[in-house]
Amino acid sequence: MNRPAPMLRAHCEPLDSLDPLTALRRQFVWDEPQRLRFDGNSIGPMSLQARQAFDLVASQWHEQARFGWSRCGWFEAPLRMGDKLGVLLGAGEGQVVVCDSTSLNLHKALSLAMTARPGGGVVLMQAGGFPTDEYVAQGLCLPTSGFTLERLAGDEQALMARLARGGVAILCLSHTDYRSGERLDMARLCEQARQCGALTLFDLSHSAGAGALFLDDCGVDFAVGCGYKYLGGGPGAPGFLYVARRHQHLHRPAPWGWMGHENPLAFESDYKAHPGMRAHLVGTPGVIANVVMEAALDHWLGLDLAALWVRRAALAKTFIATLDALLPDTGLQLVTPREAQRQGGFLALRHPDAAALVERFEQAGLIISHRPPDVMRFAISPLVHRHVDVFDALVLLGAQMRGRTVPL
Ligand SMILES: Cc1ncc(COP(=O)(O)O)c(C=O)c1O
16 A cells, blocks of 8 residues: 555554454454444444344244243343443443433433432533433423523533532533543542532443443443444444432333333233333333344453553544644644543544535545534544554545545
8 A cells, every 4th residue: 555654654553463452353344445434423333243143133033933032031131231231331230221212211311310309400511412412401491390401601610610609400411522522521520510419410422332431430320322333232222221229219210111110011000110220111122123232232241341441542542643743734623632531432623624525535435424513523443443544544534635545
């Protein structure tokens, strides 16, 4: 390959060859020599284990015709998967359930938080968060609810100051912002919220599977997130809900459905919530999606998570070093913080022509995502990306912006 700045690429090669985790990419369906994929949209990489799950679910379907649901473990899957995912979230057993969409789980979590604050108050969010979070909060903070939605146009420091002024009942945040990629300091915000009498609810969609999380240790009250991004559960995979054990006496899940009943198979006429996380299930789980999601989670649990987070940080460092070295004159602005602990699953660059550029890069073989108006997102995965991929992506990007082509 004919690459500019060969010294820098040569610097990346040993970072890959000396790291045993580079071999992990062989456990993924990732055979695309003509494309550099950094798509931060909605589909994480497909592990071979997840791929094989499609055959597994087909054979289970065939089997269940003879043996019923119990034989395949479908009924318990949402809670079983929740405990597996808990390892990645820093959540002890019995506090996570994998089910439904993030939006619906957010509705459940915010409803529960409101139940825990019967006196009402302010639901505090950051302005410009992911739309579904804003819509769910708007839908619940109706004038009759006793809660007022306040969207603060400000950073973490402004959130801390607003909490200190009082009146906030629930702090509802995206842990990693979907546009800037900035990851908030969860421990710091939780501590401040606790001191100011507010409950915490985090959307972890751009954090889960992208770095270490410590929900129990931070004292998070509620959390939700997507299964189809960095966790690799496949298109439309179920989301998840975390309810800290101390709130599990609030058995007022929304909505009520038979799968959340204390005894679903007794077919009783009156609703009685299950005492544990099962209460947050509503209807029949999406079995096919769950089987694939569970295979993805099992793949995660076979990995050295601490080493993976170190590799993610190292890949991000290569991205930023290459950006600084090769692209100082292209008008690109790094929006994500440079410190690894302030990053989630992607790095974001700002450029006024972002939309057109992302299309142009795609035609040249570099797949990234665009968020209006001017952000380009590079999802960097320690599971599949190498340092040389990061380097090549930025070389291609720079060449395209200067009107040249670089062969892949
Ligand atoms: C922060 C955040 N929350 C929620 C969602 C999506 O929620 P749902 O799975 O309900 O579509 C996304 C999707 O990209 C997101 O980025």
